[in-house]
Amino acid sequence: MDVHTKVNDIPLYIKVHENDNVAIIVNLGGLKQGTAFTCGLELIEFVPQGHKVALFDIEQNQPIIRYGEIIGYALSSIPTGSWVKESLIDLPKPPDLEHLSIASRKNEPLPPLDGYTFEGYRNTNGTAGIKNILGITTSVQCVTGVLDYAVEKIKKDILPQYPNVHDVVALNHAYGCGVAIGAPEAKIPIRTIQHIAVHPNFGGEVLVVGLGCEKLVPDQLSGPSNILSLQQQPGFEAMVSEICRMAEVRLAKLNERRRETIPVKDLVVGLQCGGSDAFSGVTANPAIGYAADLLVRAGATVMFSEVTEVRDAIHLLTERAVNEEVGRSLIQEMKWYDDYLEKGEADRSANPSPGNKKGGLSNVVEKSLGSVVKSGTSPISGVIPPGERATEKGLLFAATPASDFVCGTLQLAAGMHLQVFATGRGTPYNLSMAPVIKVSTRNSLMEEWKDLIDINAGTIATGEATIEEVGWELFHFILDVASGRKQTWADQWGISNDLTLFNPAPIT
Numbered sequence: 001m002d003v004h005t006k007v008n009d010i011p012l013y014i015k016v017h018e019n020d021n022v023a024i025i026v027n028l029g030g031l032k033q034g035t036a037f038t039c040g041l042e043l044i045e046f047v048p049q050g051h052k053v054a055l056f057d058i059e060q061n062q063p064i065i066r067y068g069e070i071i072g073y074a075l076s077s078i079p080t081g082s083w084v085k086e087s088l089i090d091l092p093k094p095p096d097l098e099h100l101s102i103a104s105r106k107n108e109p110l111p112p113l114d115g116y117t118f119e120g121y122r123n124t125n126g127t128a129g130i131k132n133i134l135g136i137t138t139s140v141q142c143v144t145g146v147l148d149y150a151v152e153k154i155k156k157d158i159l160p161q162y163p164n165v166h167d168v169v170a171l172n173h174a175y176g177c178g179v180a181i182g183a184p185e186a187k188i189p190i191r192t193i194q195h196i197a198v199h200p201n202f203g204g205e206v207l208v209v210g211l212g213c214e215k216l217v218p219d220q221l222s223g224p225s226n227i228l229s230l231q232q233q234p235g236f237e238a239m240v241s242e243i244c245r246m247a248e249v250r251l252a253k254l255n256e257r258r259r260e261t262i263p264v265k266d267l268v269v270g271l272q273c274g275g276s277d278a279f280s281g282v283t284a285n286p287a288i289g290y291a292a293d294l295l296v297r298a299g300a301t302v303m304f305s306e307v308t309e310v311r312d313a314i315h316l317l318t319e320r321a322v323n324e325e326v327g328r329s330l331i332q333e334m335k336w337y338d339d340y341l342e343k344g345e346a347d348r349s350a351n352p353s354p355g356n357k358k359g360g361l362s363n364v365v366e367k368s369l370g371s372v373v374k375s376g377t378s379p380i381s382g383v384i385p386p387g388e389r390a391t392e393k394g395l396l397f398a399a400t401p402a403s404d405f406v407c408g409t410l411q412l413a414a415g416m417h418l419q420v421f422a423t424g425r426g427t428p429y430n431l432s433m434a435p436v437i438k439v440s441t442r443n444s445l446m447e448e449w450k451d452l453i454d455i456n457a458g459t460i461a462t463g464e465a466t467i468e469e470v471g472w473e474l475f476h477f478i479l480d481v482a483s484g485r486k487q488t489w490a491d492q493w494g495i496s497n498d499l500t501l502f503n504p505a506p507i508t
Contacts, residue, residue: 011035013053014282014461017068022052022084024278024360026461028444044081050278050360050424050442052084064089067281067369069313071362086362091349095315097335102327104319107377113298118267119259119483121203128266129201130417130482132257133433134168134250136207136243137197137221140176140214143230147172147209150243158248162255168247169432171196173499181215183505190216192387192501195413197221201433203257205250209243259484265299267482268390270416270434271374272305274404276352277359277424279441281370283470284422284457288439289376290471291420291478292395296378301393303384303414304375305400305407307337308351312368317397322379329383333399340504351402355425374422386502390414404429405500408436412499418481420474428452429497430490435481437488439474452489 012026025031030048047053052066058078063070072089121129138147151170159168175189193216197206210218212231219227228246233239271288273280292302304310310317314334321327341347351364361367375395382392386399387410398414400407408419408431418434421427424441426449440446443458455474459465480486490496 011037012462013037013041015055016066016282019065019068021054021056021058021063021065023055024052024282025049028442042081044079045083047083048360052278052360052362054078054080054082054084056080058084066366069365069369071366071369084362086357089362091363092365094312094348097314097331097338100315100318100327100331102318102331103321103323105379107379110293110297110378113294116264116298116479117261118264118479119485120262120266121201121257122260122262123200123204125204127200127415128262129199129203130267130435130484131166131201131433132164132203132254133166133201134205134207134247134254135171135197135199135202135433136168136209136247137171137193138173138176139193139208139210139216139218139221141172141174142177142211142214143209144170144172146230146236146239147243150240150247153240154244154247154251158244158251162251164255164257165251167432168251171433171499173501175501175503176216177211177214178508179215179503180506180508185505186503188387189501189503189505190220190387192410192413194221195387195389195415196409196499199412199433200415201417203254205254207246207250263299264295264479265393267295267300268415268417269295269300269302269478270305270398270408270411270414270419271302272404272407272411272419273309273371273374273422274429275359275423275425275427276356276361276367276370277441278361278366278370279359279458279461280361280422280424281366281373283460284424284439284441285370285374286467287455287457287460287470287474288374288420288422290467291474292374292376293378294471294475295478296376296395299393301390301396301415302376302378303390303396303398303411303416304372305398305411306371306402307333307399308341308348308364308402309368309371310334310397311337311348312365313372316369316372317375317380320378320380322381322394326380326383330380330397333383333385333397337399337401359424374420384414386410387413401502403500405497406502408497409499410502418478420478422457423453426452428490428495430488430495432496435488435491437474437477437481438490451493454488 013023015023378395381394384398446456
């Protein structure tokens with residue numbers, strides 16, 4: 001019998017903060033009515049794994065507290081030992097953006113971690129990459145079919161001649177025409193495409209495939225020598241042949257690149273979570289947060305995101321801003337998204353997803369409080385508007401929607417080399433141009449998905465490992481992946497999701 005099975009025989013719950021009046025059940029399959037804990041608590045009904053149990057009697061309209069914060073108010077009386085269901089919780093109002101403490105936390109800086117490096121590819125502009133890839137950008141969705149055909153041919157017939165190049169990637173997207181190209185918010189998808197085209201993993205070799213009549217003029221993405229217009233080619237075979245010819249010129253240059261030792265200060269790591277559950281905020285995200293602090297101490301740039309999943313915890317973030325300007329920028333991004341949702345006649349209650357709820361997350365407040373934990377404890381040194389590049393070092397907030405695919409695309413535009421992704425329900429999500437390291441929140445997910453999960457943080461819940469131990473494991477794994485010494489499971493399988501642009505501007 002393995003350790004996890006033995007642990008699962010003991011009734012366990014996790015209470016995060018001393019003021020909490022609810023806790024989550026750890027045991028796989030949940031616990032039945034009559035289960036007694038060593039502290040004297042007895043369940044008066046079945047409570048599923050990850051779901052909340054009332055530690056005390058909670059009267060109607062009284063606050064329900066987890067993480068030491070109010071996640072809602074009781075719609076009716078909730079007796080001790082009962083299942084605190086989503087239907088019993090009234091969503092509280094979000095933090096008032098006009099009355100937040102800004103740059104008020106004066107923590108002593110953590111000591112620097114000197115001497116950490118990775119083996120990457122130095123670019124002529126001073127940046128570094130962790131992969132050696134030819135990226136082929138599209139200026140409009142119309143060319144996708146032709147480009148995909150050409151890329152398949154390049155991978156089969158040409159790429160094997162250039163063994164130092166890892167891959168050829170088509171940067172397809174659903175933009176470029178049929179859009180209000182001059183609308184104010186069109187700047188977001190346009191600058192996203194511009195910045196992804198020059199991602200550091202592409203080594204400065206740019207190739208743009210356009211149609212010739214699109215609204216997003218290819219000249220906005222690169223110079224004339226890097227652009228191929230399909231309407232100027234005499235038919236399909238000529239189009240494919242010219243894409244292959246221009247690709248081979250660039251492959252020959254990329255093939256000359258070699259890994260070299262690069263300081264961690266040139267590494268950019270993105271943080272995200274998807275398919276979250278109630279364990280996310282107590283296992284995977286705290287471990288990621290610990291690793292994030294280690295990376296910042298070593299000089300790296302770390303970005304966390306997802307506006308709707310930090311909005312209800314913004315009062316915990318503005319106080320960590322390094323100065324008033326950064327704090328105001330955080331608030332500005334929250335306000336912009338509040339207005340964006342209101343225009344769409346939606347609100348924050350649209351999050352979480354059905355899967356999140358099945359995993360024990362009752363509402364977006366509880367989800368937010370668990371989500372922000374992955375940012376660690378470092379001061380927030382900058383804010384990146386959607387589609388912009390990261391320019392500061394340290395811990396940054398990259399403003400993105402919570403959608404996994406949109407968040408990943410915007411983090412790529414910001415210059416992310418690789419992403420660390422916490423999941424409780426499980427997802428095979430990956431990016432073709434940047435590795436995605438999967439961190440599971442539960443032991444059972446790791447056991448079920450041994451060939452998709454890279455790091456297991458579920459051992460934190462069962463007491464088999466500490467947050468610090470898993471955080472250090474993740475830190476070293478990140479440097480190994482960046483150096484090409486280790487490969488994520490998703491990269492081994494060669495799976496990836498499409499780029500998904502954030503376009504709040506009208507479509508015509």
